[in-house]
Amino acid sequence: MRAQDSEAFKLGLRHGIPIMLGYLAVSFALGISARNAGLSVIQAGVASLTNMASAGEYAGFQVIRQDSGLIEMALMTLIANARYLLMSCALSQKLAPDLRTPHRLLLGMTVTDEMFALSVAAPGMLNPWYPYGMFAVSATGWTVGTMLGVVVGNALPARLVSALSVSLFGMFLAAIVPKARENRFIRGLILVSMALSGICYLLPGIGSLSSGMRVILLTVLISGAAAVIRPVDGEAGDAQ
């Protein structure tokens, strides 16, 4: 490791601390939904360490809970994590062209909303050791939090566990509502999505689809329609 690499790694460790604290709380609620899907503490920990994705993991746990099959798992994961494709495209512009492939394969693990935001904002070309440092700290918080959620979820009364599981949806709301406030199109998009999802759940026929398939179909159809109605001009992910 060169000197500047170890500097970058140490800076990453420091910047990872506030991310880790936030992750501890979010992943706790995720642990409860892992537990509800029948995952053991170890399985939940492995899921979190290898995915580092709140919506993606929640969606995946629903698929496991309903035992909807591996193809649905692959599709569901693809949809719930599709935004990382955009982030990685943006991040690829920050990498030195001669950065070796092993680094690129590892860097993929570090693209979460928070770490991406810091990596892409770092001055100059990205030294991969900076996100590695952030990952070392924040992935620990994420994994431990999920495992705690399973353990504590087993010990608490059912009513409290179900209330705590609602916090995960609170986090989803915190992720989409601020943008809905500033952007009228996205506001409408979110309301239409929620309404259609509720209606599809209640309708006979469509309602018998697994929840994963409902999410996949609705996301593809509604986002596709939105992309036709209101194409985006910006480079990556900035709706205006």
Next chain:
Amino acid sequence: MRNNIWLYLAVMAGVTWLIRTLPLTLLRKPIKSRFIRSFLTYVPYVTLAVMTVPDIMLATDSVWAGALALIAGAALAWTGGSLLTVAAAASAVALIAGFIFK
């Protein structure tokens, strides 16, 4: 027959990793298609919205407790509440409402 959980976890981890890694290894260029860029921009909002409803209403014993938690969470997020505040408030409302709407 129930699929093995480890098999599910392997698929989940593999797909997640590929999504994040392909642009860094093979693509290495911004996406040209305006439709695909727009589609990917909207996907997170739509997925999170359809994952929240109706699931939040089904997470508690009473549909109304979940509905109130949804309204409280959305209102707090609207007024600029942080991620943790919104999450905690939604939980608290669901818990309290759960005692009222048995």
